[in-house]
Amino acid sequence: MASVDVLVIGAGQAGLSVAYHLERSGIGHAVVDAEEGPGGAWRHRWPTLTMATVNGIRELPGTTPPAADPVAPASEAVPAWFGAYEQEFSIKVERPVTIRRVADDHGRLAAVADDGRVWSARALANATGTWGKPFWPAVPGRESFAGWQLHTHDYPGPQAFAGLRVIVVGGGISAVQHLLELAPLAAATRWVTRRPPIFTEGEFGEERGRAAVAMVADRVRAGLPPRSVVSVTGLPLTPAVRAGIASGVLERLAMFERVVPEGVRWADGRTCRADAIIWATGFRASLDHLAPLHLRETGGGITMDGRGLTRVARDHRVHLVGYGTGASTIGANRAGRAAAREIGELLG
Numbered sequence: 535m536a537s538v539d540v541l542v543i544g545a546g547q548a549g550l551s552v553a554y555h556l557e558r559s560g561i562g563h564a565v566v567d568a569e570e571g572p573g574g575a576w577r578h579r580w581p582t583l584t585m586a587t588v589n590g591i592r593e594l595p596g597t598t599p600p601a602a603d604p605v606a607p608a609s610e611a612v613p614a615w616f617g618a619y620e621q622e623f624s625i626k627v628e629r630p631v632t633i634r635r636v637a638d639d640h641g642r643l644a645a646v647a648d649d650g651r652v653w654s655a656r657a658l659a660n661a662t663g664t665w666g667k668p669f670w671p672a673v674p675g676r677e678s679f680a681g682w683q684l685h686t687h688d689y690p691g692p693q694a695f696a697g698l699r700v701i702v703v704g705g706g707i708s709a710v711q712h713l714l715e716l717a718p719l720a721a722a723t724r725w726v727t728r729r730p731p732i733f734t735e736g737e738f739g740e741e742r743g744r745a746a747v748a749m750v751a752d753r754v755r756a757g758l759p760p761r762s763v764v765s766v767t768g769l770p771l772t773p774a775v776r777a778g779i780a781s782g783v784l785e786r787l788a789m790f791e792r793v794v795p796e797g798v799r800w801a802d803g804r805t806c807r808a809d810a811i812i813w814a815t816g817f818r819a820s821l822d823h824l825a826p827l828h829l830r831e832t833g834g835g836i837t838m839d840g841r842g843l844t845r846v847a848r849d850h851r852v853h854l855v856g857y858g859t860g861a862s863t864i865g866a867n868r869a870g871r872a873a874a875r876e877i878g879e880l881l882g
Contacts, residue, residue: 643852
């Protein structure tokens with residue numbers, strides 16, 4: 535068993551941020567990560583998502599993003615940057631380590647990995663993000679579909695859909711990106727969302743970022759399941775998006791009532807045949823390993839408090855830096871700094 539003051543689980547942007555600030559505060563810690571190498575969820579982005587089309591790269595503490603080739607795949611460029619960052623700031627990450635269970639152990643926290651190793655910590659900074667838990671909505675008949683169903687989590691790029699009739703479900707940026715690159719290759723595309731999409735003019739700057747974070751903060755203070763920061767920012771009206779609207783590729787249809795073997799059907803009897811359905815329906819926080827700590831409220835959320843809204847109200851030893859306001863590139867750095875400061879106060 536390894537004994538540490540703080541265990542950081544996850545080495546994506548939020549995990550690297552908290553590790554950076556713990557190191558500079560002189561607080562002993564260990565960092566573990568489930569991936570084979572640096573980059574967190576960025577390692578799994580689809581190959582056609584490039585540095586030119588990615589929805590923003592934010593700085594890591596102590597540095598700024600390096601200049602990147604616009605056509606470089608984000609799944610290669612961002613992990614390379616994260617790896618260089620770990621070396622520059624001497625952030626040691628043990629990989630691959632998947633933590634399966636965290637439980638109270640006589641006042642300390644015992645984190646058990648899938649290979650049987652155990653870390654005993656006085657405090658925990660959890661930065662496991664959301665990529666490991668894709669959300670599939672409960673839609674009647676989904677299991678009956680005779681075609682190909684997949685989630686954004688497993689999207690391989692547009693070439694696999696050449697000549698197919700594709701329905702993309704979801705109102706976020708990923709859905710829009712899928713549609714724009716599928717349209718030239720697919721036989722037909724349809725965009726379906728539960729709510730009408732909101733397109734926003736102008737650059738997404740710091741002021742709008744703070745406003746979006748504040749909307750998520752209100753929910754986590756109340757112990758409600760958080761909405762993602764991206765979900766409250768709207769869809770940016772880039773030149774590509776404007777062209778998609780003008781061409782009809784981004785013409786939105788209301789949510790269908792059920793999936794049928796040959797496609798989907800609406801409540802009024804309308805149908806749409808499809809060969810593939812892509813569920814771009816987002817992700818949920820990957821927190822199953824924390825279940826023994828009983829952190830959730832009856833409504834399914836986790837009440838957060840503290841100055842940075844990273845501290846779990848039910849257990850002040852636990853900070854979630856990839857949850858709520860920290861579950862995006864907008865808030866991850868701020869969450870890491872706040873968690874490190876409050877953990878330092880807790881440990882004295």
